[in-house]
Amino acid sequence: MKIIIAGAGAMGSRFGLMLHQAHNDVILIDGWQDHLDHINRDGLIADFNGQEIVAKIPAYHQDHANEIDFDADLIIVFTKAMQLDHMMASIQNMIGDQTKILCLLNGLGHEDTLEKYVSKDHILLGNTMWTAGLTGPGKAKLFGDGYLELQSLSTTGKAAADKVIDVLNGAKLNAKYSEHILSSIYRKACVNGTMNGLCTILDSNMADLGATAPIDDIVNSIVNEFAAVAKHEGVELDLDQVLAQIKSCYDRETIGLHYPSMYQDLITNQRLTEIDYINGAIARKGQKYGVATPYCSFLTQLIHCKEELLGAK
Structure with missing residues (x-):
């Protein structure tokens, strides 16, 4: 699956790394230039439960996202809440008719922003209990286990949500569908x-x-x-x-x-x-x-x- 990680901080780095390891076509988009430079030069370096892993994942600044030729099947949003609108506007050119948006932001009410860019049946709201940290630009500390739940905003979106869940579980992200997200x-x-x-x-x-x-x-x-x-x-x-x-x-x-x-x-x-x-x-x-x-x-x-x-x- 072609996946954009929109917001490549600590949690975005975790999901990007694990989905990349599962052989998905992943790109990272963020606004922290130093972080992106380190990833593009040295790879994303992760302390993954005590083991060092280096992943070569393309990383782009969100202000130049309109130059990227990448038709996303799935966009996983990990921006800070106050950055969501700007990020979605930046990557709008990579959102196709079938692109699904999985929102895993902290806090409440983000679906109102997402509906400015995609229809309700393309939005998946989720909740994750994975943890992650950054020890510096391009360096992640990933430890422990976790899981996530997600639900389609539309009653017709369950089948598409199940496909996303299969991809996430292929990356050992322990996803399941919820009727009460x-x-x-x-x-x-x-x-x-x-x-x-x-x-x-x-x-x-x-x-x-x-x-x-x-x-x-x-x-x-x-x-x-x-x-x-x-x-x-x-x-x-x-x-x-x-x-x-x-x-x-x-x-x-x-x-x-x-x-x-x-x-x-x-x-x-x-x-x-x-x-x-x-x-x-x-x-x-x-x-x-x-x-x-x-x-x-x-x-x-x-x-x-x-x-x-x-x-x-």
């Missing part, structure tokens, strides 16, 4: 809405955060705000299940030593974060539905203060 997205948003912002503000990995005395009260308060908003959108979250999933992030033997993507963006690379599409989205939805969201609102403000202090761009 919004519930999965909200559960993932709860993980991101706790681990990302808190680890970033407190300069901590997930295991050390989980070892602090006040963390249970803080996490419970944030998750309750997510659940209250989700209920207004027809999603009933199983709070015990969500909290158990969050607590699994603290395990030092699995992913507990990981620094979440927001930490990597802001603390490591001084980049703007997706907080407005995670906790900020819950705060905005809370205002719409008359739901109090003091923890999400405060955490969003704290992250924006940190962005200004670090001069994030």
Whole structure:
């Protein structure tokens, strides 16, 4: 399958590498020129569960994507939420009548942007629990196991979704179809809405955060705000299940030593974060539905203060 990874950061690098290893025709598109230069010169270098792997995958800057002759069967979107519109506009020439878009972004509401570029029956919304990190331009650290769920936005898109799932599973990405992807997205948003912002503000990995005395009260308060908003959108979250999933992030033997993507963006690379599409989205939805969201609102403000202090761009 001809696949574009639109957003070749940590997670995009993981999916691109694994799909490339499964003999798909993969290209990477991103806006970080230094990262792209390293990949094109030296290959994508990955610490893959302790083994060094070098993959020669073509990598292009999104601002020059209109020069690329590549008719994509599948586009997997891994941009930051605030970059999605620009990316889709940049790669529009590679979107054909049969191209499917799989959106695996953190946060909520991205289908509204995607429908500006493709019809609903070409959009797959997904949720992934894989992890990944970048140790420098062109260098990825990929560890642990994961999975993803996806659902077609259209009732007629199930067959096409199954073909995408077959390709993903051929790359050992552990994909399955879901009839309730919004519930999965909200559960993932709860993980991101706790681990990302808190680890970033407190300069901590997930295991050390989980070892602090006040963390249970803080996490419970944030998750309750997510659940209250989700209920207004027809999603009933199983709070015990969500909290158990969050607590699994603290395990030092699995992913507990990981620094979440927001930490990597802001603390490591001084980049703007997706907080407005995670906790900020819950705060905005809370205002719409008359739901109090003091923890999400405060955490969003704290992250924006940190962005200004670090001069994030």
